Amino acid sequence: MILELAVIVLAILWLGxxxxxxRYMRQQRVLALQQAERDAVHDRRIVELAKRVDHYQQSAVRxxxxxxxxxxxxxxxxDKLAALEQRxxxxxxxxxxxxxxxxxxxxxxxxxxCGLTQAEAQLMSKLHKSS
Numbered sequence: 001m002i003l004e005l006a007v008i009v010l011a012i013l014w015l016g017x018x019x020x021x022x023r024y025m026r027q028q029r030v031l032a033l034q035q036a037e038r039d040a041v042h043d044r045r046i047v048e049l050a051k052r053v054d055h056y057q058q059s060a061v062r063x064x065x066x067x068x069x070x071x072x073x074x075x076x077x078x079d080k081l082a083a084l085e086q087r088x089x090x091x092x093x094x095x096x097x098x099x100x101x102x103x104x105x106x107x108x109x110x111x112x113x114c115g116l117t118q119a120e121a122q123l124m125s126k127l128h129k130s131s
Contacts, residue, residue: 094114094116094120094124096114097110097114097116097121097124098124098127098128100113100114101124101125101127101128101129102128106125107121107122107125108121110124110125
């Protein structure tokens, strides 16, 4: 009878251990699925961030290209400005005279400031006042 009782106690302990083991394995499976879901979310976030970084890099390259283009445009400007400053101020061009007419300059002012003849100043005045 003691032997039978010992077998029953051992069987109960074995069943209890088996139940705990099965429950532990189920919990581990649930934890593994949750971890897989978190990993998938992280992977999607990494892909999204990689795309954003790529976009920022492309934008930086475009900005660099624009800066390079602007530098090539701006490089000759100091020389051009120096050349303009060295020009005789009494010898203004017809384009500058047209700007003065647009600002309301009279024929006499054009002849004095631009070095135009009276006829040229009148012609410039008539041409650019009507436009």
